[in-house]
Amino acid sequence: MRLLECEIKELTIYSRAYCNCYELLNIKLDELCEIMVREETIRQWMVWRRDEEVQRQVDRLRETAAEALCDVEKHQSKSISLIEMDGNKYLTTLIQSVKDDLKSFDINQQSKVLFIGSGAFPISVLTIAKEFGAKVMGLDIDSEAVQIACQVAKAFDIETLVSFSDEKLSSLAFLKETTHIIIASLVKNKIEVLNQLKELIDENVHIMLRYGNGVKSIFNYPFNYDLSEDWNQK
Secondary structure, three states: OHHHHHHHHHHHHHHHHOOOHHHHHHHHHHHHHHHHOOHHHHHHHHHHOOOHHHHHHHHHHHHHHHHHHHHHHHHHHHHOOHHHHHHOHHHHHHHHHHHHHHHHHOOOOOOEEEEEOOOOOOHHHHHHHHHHOOEEEEEOOOHHHHHHHHHHHHHHOOOOOEEEEOOOHHHOHHHHOOOEEEEOOOOOOHHHHHHHHHHHOOOOOEEEEOOOOHHHHHOOOOOOOOOOOOOOOO
């Protein structure tokens, strides 16, 4: 994990100076995803998961990978064309994954969806609008990511359904009409976001919370809170 953290951190620095390095950085992030789901990694996790130094290294690796992924998404959004998106195997797989993920979430043309943590390469936001005909707002604290995401939406020709914002939840007018909320896996402060939403949304709003516990926390922010007293969980 130390080696991966070091490699990803160095490639992130190089990529900001030399765009050609983004391809290498993307390969290294793919390698991290593959390592995370290997049987050997899972076995080792069961042995070392309670070790404090292992947990500290996991936290460092996750922060480094999350920062790198944000950079990669910005680069992809600026450089990839709509034709490339249609023919890209990785993106095709990702879009299908989003469709499968949302089948049980009851989104339709009348839905108003808020996606928290949409990023610069908002595939989930665009897929929801394109496939379900729903009105979607992507929310992200990174103003540069929001600007880039707006340009990507133009390539999909669905600007009437999609918008992006870096506003705070407390001042977001879209929440008044929101029917569904999705919180991205790379949103770090999930419990704070949920506590804010509890005060701001109608009780009939549906929320999908993405997270990665256990070995998946290597590349996803975990969530280990009991919500049974405050929320109806499914």
